[in-house]
Amino acid sequence: MLDNEDHLLENHPRELTQNPLKKIWMPHKNSHIGHRRVCMTNCPTLIVTVGLPARGKTYISKKLTRYLNWIGVPTKEFNVGDYRRECLKIYKSFEFFRPDNEEGVKIRRQCAMSALNDVRQYLSVEGGQVAVFDATNTTRDRRGTIMKFAEQNGFKVFFVESVCEDPEVIAQNIVQVKLGNPDYMNCSSEEAIEDFMERIKCYETSYQPLDEDLDSDVSYIKIMDVGRRYLVNRVVDHIQSRIVYYLMNIHITPRSIYLCRHGESDLNIKGRIGGDSGLSSRGKEFAKHLRSFLEEQKIKDLKIWTSQMKRTIQTAECLGVPYEQWKSLNEIDAGVCEEMMYEEIQEHFPLEFALRDQDKYRYRYPKGESYEDLVQRLEPVIMELERQENVLVICHQAVMRCLLAYFLDKTSHELPYLKCPLHTVLKLTPVAYGCKVESVYLGVESVNTHRDRPENVNVQRSTEDALQTVPAHL
């Protein structure tokens, strides 16, 4: 009896093989395993912005899109204004937006339809998971059309409404993003502002905000006064919950984020990766320069974060100010390759070395991590960076690449090859819809630890080809 049972069990479970790149165990025949990605939504989600002009809808759309893509949810924004500009090559004045301008109304409606079609293409055909439909969508009628469209296509809908009556905020908005808008290329600032205020008026009369009673079955978040207050209704799934959490943590208070690596370490000099070594003498020199730099910058209420590895902590120690340690900021875990030189990795693990070059973002070191894992690990850091104001993050090469990719909206292809040299501070300042970057090299020499993607990534390649791009070291 036992023999029979054993025999059955033998054939029953499918053999597991480990994907050589990501080190994920999967059954032989492709099946129904779900590799846990951020949101295992079954149906795609359509996020719809709602609000008068200059309420931050595009700002929110772009930021949210950037965040979702960074955590691995394919997201794309569809700005109806862009479609309108395509259609109506020249913008004359706010008259186009008057509710009694029949021609205008027709064109605007067509643009919205066109955008929705592209949304359908993206979500149903191109494998997108979230589409952000960025337009005013201020009437219940328009929103009804969108909801019908979503229902027909099997999308979930989540509205993000921004309500703001603070004239200062609105004025700031206009100055920051509208003046540079293609619509106002050929006018003076005063003319642009005046026209834009009239434009807003065109929408005001027909504006039907999301209503607690009339829209009680709709999933939405209403953001009031730039995040002072939120009304959240009927969050139905994981991704909506994450979106709400994110939106509730962002702010628009001006501030700067400083990113840099620890000072040059002993292992850096030897061309070894990972480990937990201390600073070299040049590294210590950098720490001193960093201190002077910070003092010069006179940054208000600067918070300093480090990892829990010696080299970042040593760097922070030199600054003479309080700092906080995050384990999540630790460098990528290179598993069996910890403390090896690239030459040694090529010698002992040539296959791994080649696989890494083939897909550096998804490649996971044996018993270690991948950039993809790193991003998941760093998400709470990003969330907290959003909440904070002025922060200096002293971290590591791979970690800094991930954080930088988030702020500069880099793809997973670009991320692992972003240049983050030692002894250089990057100052990131949010501006308009993006981020201004200033790179400050603090004048202390160091080794270069950046390894470009070599031309030959074939697993059969020669050692010479493999080591083509390894930077110089001792």
Added chain:
Amino acid sequence: MSCTQRDIGASTNSTEAKRTDPRCNEKKCSWASYMTNSPTMIVMIGLPARGKTYMSKKLTRYLNWIGVPTKVFNLGVYRREAVRAYKSYDFFRHDNEEAMKIRKQCALVALQDVRVYLTEEGGQIAVFDATNTTRERRDLIQAFVKENGFKVFFVESVCDDPDVIAANILEVKVSSPDYPEKHRERVMEDFLKRIECYKVTYQPLDPDDYDKDLSFIKVINVGQRFLVNRVQDYIQSKIVYYLMNIHVHSHSIYLCRHGESNHNVEGRIGGDSELSPRGKKFAHALRDFIEEYELSDLKVWTSQLRRTIQTAEELSVPYEQWKILNEIDAGVCEEMTYQMIQETFPEEFALRDQDKYHYRYPGGESYQDLVQRLEPVIMELERQGNVLVICHQAVMRCLLAYFLDKGADDLPYMKCPLHTVLKLTPVAYGCKVEMFYLNVEAVNTHRDRPLVPRDSALIHRRNSYTPLSSYDQVKRPRLYSAGNQPWLPLAPTPSALMPERLQSQVSGRVTG
């Protein structure tokens, strides 16, 4: 926060570092605790049977689990102390002067206890669980909070669904100490009248005018809608996120470990081995178990280690792999037996037994790290319906500790044997546990708490977040690659010889 940071950071002034803040004296505080600056009072608001106590207890359990010392102060308990025998709802009439006096007195006593907890006992968050339905009462609380330099965050629960309210009353009020006779109808009747007493004077939070500057969340109809106003900081943001993710629908969570693995049989920890024959049998039995219980829409989650995946494969249902469910990383001790660890790293072995929760394997993780890592799992478990989590011993202990409200002392010693499924069902204010041993033998991997006397002179290894950068930190690579420096035993710092209390500055001896 700055002053404590400076204290911890000043390695050269270690002997002089005087920590006035008892809360941060604790070298072992979690990241979440670290990020919570001033003590915060969470004040519940709402008519009776609106789920205030349910939310208070759940929130407290969650905050303690992530390492933020939190305690609930339930006014009903104080009232029952003061008024031994509850007669009827008349006590709660707003025109009952004598009763009003007693009730106010109780509130003051409770607030005093809150103050002691937050300023002297190292608490960080106090949850004041009472109706707090009048502005007068809330103003009193705000004055108290201001006087003591605490932050305050209100959580109001508003519900007008009569079914929900009735269900609430039946589930938790019928068994309340106020109603020893438990006669349902009478209880229901009295309690509904009690609610009417409060309704007369109820002044909900007014976000547009009177209360627009307060920090609060209004939970409407059991989480259908939320109004969030002026979230001030990290911990309030986390509280809001948590409250927005919990629900009250009935569901069960099944926790079990992978089937017995080859390493288990050899007594090795960690690694990524396959199931032993008995392990495979367990997987088979697990499948029968699931089928027997006909669990609708059961989600199955595994880690990314082979042994949990092999177990799930046998179930022939879709499953999701989570890297964060992987077993605790034992760093340099990976794949060793306890005997090997004791022989190779006797110091480490001893340190672990001293404080298993905070102990971090060199190059690996601690239970404390594990809890931080597992937080998204907990959050998602709160959102979900029926879930089966196939994981590992340390991981399962952490998850179980969350559901059963076990602290850092007990967590690492919770019993999670192989081939046993734990079914957790939320009930009233807690969690019902049912244990199912699936009748397939396995080795025992549990190591009991050793009877080690606490030796105050023992040197503690430097905690990972006290800087002391001038000494070698203990991270070691997993492979002893060529060219590694031999590890030198460290001379202990002067502060290492200090009594246990001020231990945050000490370093540890490292053996090769």
